Amino acid sequence: MGRVAVVALGGNAITRGGQVGTYAEQAANAAAMVEVVCQLRAAGWTVVVVHGNGPQVGNLAVQQEEGANRVPEQPLFVLGAMTEGQLGSLVELALRKAGGQWLPEVVSVVTHVLVDAADPAFGRPTKPIGPFLPEAEARRQAAVRGWVVGEDAGRGFRRLVASPRPLRILELSALRALVERGVIVIAAGGGGVPVVEESAGGYRGVEAVIDKDLAAQRLATELGAEALVLVTDIPQVLLDYGTPRARPVEEMTADEAQTYADEGQFPEGSMGPKIGASIAFLRAGGRTAVITNADRAAASLEPGASGSGTRIVATRQRLGAAG
Template sequence: MAKTVVVALGGNAIIRSGQAGTHAEQVENARAMAVAVCRMREAGWTVVLVHGNGPQVGNLAIQQEEAAHRVPELPLYWLGAMTEGHLGCLLTLALHDAGHGRLSGVVPIITHTVVDEADPAFSRPTKPIGPFFEEPQARRYATERGWTVGEDAGRGYRRLVASPRPRRFVEIDAVRALVERGMIVVAAGGGGIPVVAEGDGYRGVEAVIDKDLAAQALATALCADALVLVTDVPQVMLDYGTPQARPIVEMSVDEAQRHADEHQFPEGSMGPKIHAAIRFVRGSGRTAVITNAERACASVDVPRGVTPGPQAGTRIVAARGHEGAAS
């Protein structure tokens, strides 16, 4: 029976730092991820792909603000739906191209994610979206547009929105059925469209769901064999930014929790990935990986009890043979 892996890539993987976010740039960036997914497919994995959408939603919001005098502005969760559709299209085409017509099927699903309306995140927006601004410009936007703004990991200021925890997925049965058929599924894009249960249906809410936590929730719901969180570095680092910085090849979930408790992983960068990995491993006893697209396949295909090779990323496992310092 095929193994299932849920792979999460950030919206910044599609619009990279320093890029304008043109159509050509996004198409080219999607190719690298598509190649990595095809490698996993060739290695026998059934892949579910989750993508971020922060830069894309932020750009759409700016377009809306600038054109508000001509067309009505739309709610944030609709912008999430728009980006879920356009990035699903982008990744589907990239996957077919990378697979040279040999893929049995790629299916993007517009996914609604149910959240709790009482989630404290709604009263404390923390999720950064969109481009970076200098502080004076960000403060001006906060005043003129009613945004909440804040510094993002020392890289500049960004708009902050509510980021409630994902509870379940409206379309989970459809995703599961497609996975059982061996399809490559693109789901929960941008964390999914945030909705709350209301009566016999659902109502959209103004929020952006963290795509790493959504990927973890989806992997748990699908009983996936692995969770891969793709970032722009090959391995997680301890003491990052200091002369003592060192990469982590493998750590147990308890080691990961200890390092997180010691504030090794900032919330604005590696923190959400570590927390998602810990939740997945604790809940399933299986493996989570944090690495870049190039090392993703080599990082999941490591037999139990075997030390990962030099081309692997960072693996978080239920337990290691020796619970010493990760290295």
């Protein structure tokens, strides 16, 4: 299977701040985002792509609610499946255009992810979806629609939904077979469709959105990937963010990252899930986790390369041995 990297692309990068989310806007953003996949392929990596869907699934929920008097509303997990197909197509077309003659096969797979029906996240919605709203409008929507709302990243208020931890990828064996053939696979989009086991057998969807970074970690671990690449809009992780002491981190071990997390350096609403996913990946046997922007992602997987993002490694001795 060679060197496998699972790359997580943010839904907020597909529909950026200040944009309304037209198809043309999203297609242009996807074209820029897939450059990191092309760079990794050129460097010899087999790539699996995971994408977010927070803005898109929230916007689709608004469409559902506004049209409910004419067309029956669908559950949130169904909207997740819809956006997984929508954005998977968007990313696949962008890859086919960017890759040219060298591009191997590429396929998008609607992926179901097992969660625990008793996960405490169902009682504490924290995952923001949909557009940013002024506080007054968010409170009005909460009263009218029964939403839970909260402030997100200082940019406004958004709807909050449950975000349980991913336990298992149902389509894993099929995804592994595709990866072993060298196919570029787009999977677990939006964190995948959340399902729980039925007592009588089978699975059923649940009202939730799984964090795409945690889903990417679960997929990377189950595939035995060497690298987990979490693409965001910043070049490097910052310690003491928002203070005069703020400073970037080029490399840290999983233990150091955990210490910083325990100190409260990485808030749950921003960098927390990415750091948590990176630590979990490394402690499950992964070699390197990277948090950076698209421009630095490929360089960040080459030890000692200039212009890299933040690398998180199991131990520095292990990094040296790999280099």
